[in-house]
Amino acid sequence: MGEDGARRPPGTWIRALVLHTTRGIPGGRDLRPQKILPGLGPARRTARATNQWWSSNGTCAGAHLLVDFDGTVACFADLVTEMTYHATSVNAHTIGIEIAQGPNAELWEGQLDAVVHLVDWLTARFDIQRQIPDLYRGSLARLREGGRDVVGVYGHRDQSAMRGEGDPGNEVFRRLGDVGYEPFDFGSGADRMAWRPRQRLLGVADDGVAGPMTCNAIRAFQRNHELPETGLADAATRAILERVDEPV
Known part of the structure; x- marks a missing residue:
């Protein structure tokens, strides 16, 4: 795993997926709307470059999976036996999914379609109930404190006060809601x-x-x-x- 992850404790129940964007903006610190482009993005070696960066940059950051501009999915760690350092307090029992952003933090429609298909497969494979935050309310105490009673799919922005609204933004959750993921106010325990x-x-x-x-x-x-x-x-x-x- 290098510096970007470690072994999961044996028998860990994986209870949630955490969605990230590689830049975390816009809709975050710069307050611009998230830009979604039509179709698929260009085929690039984003996954290789990102993985090399995580493995050597000294920040102890990583993720299990990355969805590239063109919808290609790269896997960097064993989903069952390894945890990655992607969202601090919830690392031990979650799977981290990065969504690659272009130079202006843009995403592509086809790329987000691939994210939805990936999340569908993972929730079925790991018996993770298909539930999402209903709205973005900033970081949630339940997640900052470990998130052991939170099951479903949420964003890095819901777990950390250090990330803005654009990590991963609203569009991916809108798409998950459109295919039947149940929205809840996780903050109130709904x-x-x-x-x-x-x-x-x-x-x-x-x-x-x-x-x-x-x-x-x-x-x-x-x-x-x-x-x-x-x-x-x-x-x-x-x-x-x-x-x-x-x-x-």
């Missing part, structure tokens, strides 16, 4: 309040944190209701859960 009654109906501990036992219970629930057994509470699963008034 996610945990929503999950407690769901967990009671599923017959698991109602701590409001949708972990592996909750995902397994969702699979059984989906099987009983002839839904795809994903373990993720998609809109169809939630709709049936809301109609159920007895524990399953």
Whole structure:
């Protein structure tokens, strides 16, 4: 791993994905709107250059994955056994995804489409519930303090007061919301309040944190209701859960 990561503690439950942009601006310190260009960006060796920089610049910074301008995905660390130094307090139990920005901090539509596909695959692979921050409210105490009760997909800006709005900006979360990711006010604990009654109906501990036992219970629930057994509470699963008034 070099200076940009370390081994994960054995048996770590990976509970969240953290989205980053390589420049973190605009929409941050310079307050300009985030610029999204049509199509895909140019094919560059951004991943190689970024990885070399992380490995030798002395800042102890890194990420697991990088989505380049043209939608290419590069993997820099083992997602299961290695953690990267991408978001301090939550490193041990998250996967970090960098989105490469152009020289003027621009992103491309096709690149963001690739990010959505990547996040879809990762949430399915790691049983991470598809939930996102509903709005940007600055860094959240729950995440600064370790984020062990926060499940889903959030931005570096939600974890650190040192990053601006553009890390990663609003557009990627808008796109995730468009494909069904459930928005919550993580700062107020709205996610945990929503999950407690769901967990009671599923017959698991109602701590409001949708972990592996909750995902397994969702699979059984989906099987009983002839839904795809994903373990993720998609809109169809939630709709049936809301109609159920007895524990399953």
